Amino acid sequence: MADQPITRRQAGQILGAAAATPLLAAEAPDICFLTAVEMAALIRRKKLSAREVMDAHLKQIDRVNPKVNAIVTLVADQARENARKADDAQAREATLGPLHGLPVAHKDLVETAGIRTTFGSPVFKDNVPARDEILVERIKRAGAITVGKTNTPEFGAGSQTFNQVFGATKNPYDLTKTCGGSSGGAAVSLACGMVPIADGSDSGGSLRNPAAFCSVIGFRTAPGRVPHSAVGNAWATLDVSGPMGRTVADAALLLSVMAGPDPRCPISITELGSRFAGNLERNFKGVRVAWFKDMGGLPFDSRIRTAVEAQRKVFENLGCIVEEAEPDLAGAEEAYDTLRAWGYASAYAPLVKSHRDQVKDTIIWEVERGLKLSGADIAHAENLHSQAWDRMRMFQEKYEYFIAPSTQVPPFDVNQPYVTEIEGVRMKTYTEWMKCCWLISILETPSISMPCGYTPEGLPVGLQIVGRHRDEFSVLQLAYAFEQAARAGHRRPGVA
Numbered sequence: 001m002a003d004q005p006i007t008r009r010q011a012g013q014i015l016g017a018a019a020a021t022p023l024l025a026a027e028a029p030d031i032c033f034l035t036a037v038e039m040a041a042l043i044r045r046k047k048l049s050a051r052e053v054m055d056a057h058l059k060q061i062d063r064v065n066p067k068v069n070a071i072v073t074l075v076a077d078q079a080r081e082n083a084r085k086a087d088d089a090q091a092r093e094a095t096l097g098p099l100h101g102l103p104v105a106h107k108d109l110v111e112t113a114g115i116r117t118t119f120g121s122p123v124f125k126d127n128v129p130a131r132d133e134i135l136v137e138r139i140k141r142a143g144a145i146t147v148g149k150t151n152t153p154e155f156g157a158g159s160q161t162f163n164q165v166f167g168a169t170k171n172p173y174d175l176t177k178t179c180g181g182s183s184g185g186a187a188v189s190l191a192c193g194m195v196p197i198a199d200g201s202d203s204g205g206s207l208r209n210p211a212a213f214c215s216v217i218g219f220r221t222a223p224g225r226v227p228h229s230a231v232g233n234a235w236a237t238l239d240v241s242g243p244m245g246r247t248v249a250d251a252a253l254l255l256s257v258m259a260g261p262d263p264r265c266p267i268s269i270t271e272l273g274s275r276f277a278g279n280l281e282r283n284f285k286g287v288r289v290a291w292f293k294d295m296g297g298l299p300f301d302s303r304i305r306t307a308v309e310a311q312r313k314v315f316e317n318l319g320c321i322v323e324e325a326e327p328d329l330a331g332a333e334e335a336y337d338t339l340r341a342w343g344y345a346s347a348y349a350p351l352v353k354s355h356r357d358q359v360k361d362t363i364i365w366e367v368e369r370g371l372k373l374s375g376a377d378i379a380h381a382e383n384l385h386s387q388a389w390d391r392m393r394m395f396q397e398k399y400e401y402f403i404a405p406s407t408q409v410p411p412f413d414v415n416q417p418y419v420t421e422i423e424g425v426r427m428k429t430y431t432e433w434m435k436c437c438w439l440i441s442i443l444e445t446p447s448i449s450m451p452c453g454y455t456p457e458g459l460p461v462g463l464q465i466v467g468r469h470r471d472e473f474s475v476l477q478l479a480y481a482f483e484q485a486a487r488a489g490h491r492r493p494g495v496a
Contacts, residue, residue, distance in 0.1 A: 031056040032193030033492065036102055036250040039196055043101040046090070050101030054083035054145060057103045060496075061147070061194045067175065067495050070188035071105055072166040073116045073149040079103065082145045098277070099257060100143030105195045107186055108149040109156050110241075112136055115146065120154040120163035122358045123351065134227050134265065135199055135241055135258050142257040150185030150198060154360045155348065156239075159209040159434050160418055161185060163360075168414050171213060172493035173459055177411035180210035186244050187214035192496040196246070197254045203239040203340065205407075205437025208449035211244060212406035212462025215451040215489045217251045217479070218244045222446050222470045226258045227265030232347050234266050237444055238339055248480040251448070252276045255472065275473060280480035285319030287478075290395070292404035295436055296329045299422040301409045307453040307461035308405045314486045315403065327395040327402065329439050331384035336442040338373065338381035340431075345370025362430050385442060389469075392443040396468045401478055406449040406462035408436050440464065446472045448479045451489020460489060 031053060034042070042048040058076050065071050086101045111117050111129035113136075118124045132140065140146065151161050151169045161184025162168035169184045171177040172191050179188045183200030187210035190198055200207045202220040211218030223237035243254035259273030291312060294300070315322050344366035352359050352367045396402070408422055419433035420426065427433050440447050449462040465482070467475035 032060045032196075034196070035247050036099075036196040036245060037247070037253055040099065040102055040253070043090075044096060050083040050086035050090070050145065051080070053101055054079055054103055054147075057147065057194060060192070064192045064194060064496055068170045068172055068179075068188050068192060069167060070151055070169050070179075070185040070192065071148045071194060072108060072118075072151045072185065075115055075146065075148050079145055079147045086143065086145060097141060097143030097257075098253065099139065099197070102144045102197060103147045103195050104139055104144040104197050104199075105148050105150045105186065105189050106136055106139075106146060107183055107198070107200055108152045109182070109201060110136055110199065112146065112149065115149065117149065118165050120152045120156070120165060122164045123355045125165045134229055134262055138257050138260075139199065139254075144197070147195065150183070150189055152182045152185060155363060156182035156201065156203070156206060157360060157363050157366065158182065158418055158430055159205055160416075161210070162414075162417075170414055171411045171459075172495045173215070174411065174457075175495065176414060177459065178213065178414045178416070180213035180407070180411065182206035182210075183218065183244065184210045184213075187211055187216050187218065190214070190216045190244055190246055191493055197250060198244045199241060199254070199258065200244050201239060201241045202441070203438070204336075204431055204441055205434045207242050207244065208406045208437050208447060208462070208464055209434060211449040212451075213411045213460060215460035215462075215491065215493075216244060216246055217248060217448065217450060218242065219251050219255065219448045219472070219475075220441065220446060221255070221259070221472055222269065223444055224265065224267035224269045225446070225470070225472060226255075227260070227262035227268035229264055230266060233343065236343055237267070238336070238343060238441060248280065248448075248450075248476055248483050252280060252476050255476075269470065276476065278473070280477050282477040282481065283319065284478065284481055287320050287401070288399045289315055289320045289322045290325040290327075290399035290402045291322050292402070293324055293326055295326060295404060295439060298408060298435055299425040300405060300436075301422060303410055303455040304405050304408060304461055307455065308463045311452045311463060311482075311486055311488065314482060318481050318485055323399075325399060327443070328391045329388065332388040332439050332442045333435070335381045335384040335388060336438050338377055339385065339442075341366055341370035342373055342378055342381075343370070345373070389443055392445060393469060396445075400468060400474065402466040404440075404464055404466070405436055406464045408433055410455045410457075410459040410461065437464070440466055445469055446475045448475050450479055450482055452486065453488050454491070458491075462489075
């Protein structure tokens with residue numbers, strides 16, 4: 001059995017010991033499994049240096065990444081130099097950001113100035129952007145140090161992380177299985193202690209699915225919570241960015257930096273990100289929680305149901321009033337399906353036209369579907385979208401939260417592009433097996449995937465906590481309470 005991750009008590013002991021003796025990276029492999037909050041505190045108190053932290057993580061990357069293929073572009077020399085600069089700045093008593101000295105890796109879908117960004121596509125295999133995406137700017141400004149880019153499927157299409165440029169990323173709990181996607185490289189990097197924080201993005205489950213498959217946390221935020229640059233359709237709401245971490249507090253810390261208004265994003269929410277750095281403790285006595293049934297008739301692997309159902313008592317023990325109830329999801333599937341195809345056509349039709357032989361078949365399929373849509377089709381989808389959103393709003397007037405599985409199946413064969421059958425039910429498309437996630441996406445409510453246990457084979461399982469519109473803080477509060485009470489999903493993968 002794999003070792004357990006370092007505890008807060010052990011972190012306190014490290015702090016005490018470090019006061020007398022510097023904690024050298026070569027002597028402390030558990031540096032990599034400190035929480036981001038603990039790591040930042042150690043650096044700020046000069047019990048660890050940014051260089052020691054960076055050296056520990058680069059050693060972990062050298063040792064583990066060849067087995068899992070999660071970090072696909074590594075900038076080790078640059079990271080070491082920036083760690084040195086971080087220590088020098090601290091020595092000069094410069095103002096330190098909340099992420100000062102923490103290593104971070106960015107999803108290979110977000111642009112990073114001077115660092116290769118391929119989008120998982122052979123068309124862009126040598127692309128080096130001249131600018132940083134907004135979230136990268138913010139994470140850097142907060143003091144984090146970029147170590148590289150994490151793997152993703154081509155243009156983020158599908159919840160299985162593989163592409164023609166870098167190949168597949170493997171699940172650290174079983175190297176024959178997929179890590180999910182599209183933020184698969186980020187989830188694996190976290191699970192393996194190669195970084196303490198990572199960013200991801202989510203349209204149909206790309207933060208939640210890999211988090212569930214890798215026993216970490218992925219938080220799909222409301223559209224506009226994390227601003228994005230005005231490229232393409234800047235008003236689109238399906239694709240959002242969010243934080244990933246090994247603990248809820250770590251995800252909240254990263255969100256506090258990523259979130260907040262920006263004039264370059266027309267849908268950015270005006271609330272400051274610092275809101276998410278607050279105390280997450282809350283009394284949940286009497287809070288009404290809706291518990292999933294089948295989300296309108298979806299098939300779920302029996303192992304998923306068993307693991308998620310086992311956690312119902314945790315919410316009840318927290319004082320929640322838990323009742324089986326589900327929002328009316330009528331029209332949500334059609335709305336998502338149409339708007340997804342329209343989005344792909346808007347973004348990738350020119351690329352498919354000019355580089356069809358270098359583009360994945362599922363993206364071609366999405367684009368061609370999108371190009372066939374009429375104005376009436378899109379208008380109908382937007383009407384269904386609005387109706388689904390309003391029904392969810394009314395549902396959550398009674399229930400503050402909705403709990404459901406993060407995935408319908410456990411991790412599957414890494415050589416299988418996507419799931420084709422669940423409990424005897426055939427999947428019609430490459431995304432249908434992810435429906436328990438993307439039916440939530442179209443509702444535009446924040447949803448966090450939490451580790452909640454394992455299958456009998458030892459494969460991770462996640463549940464999603466869905467909150468009210470734009471109420472990410474309350475989602476973090478219940479997630480934190482569940483995390484403290486359940487203590488589920490904390491096995492360190494053997495490969496790490």
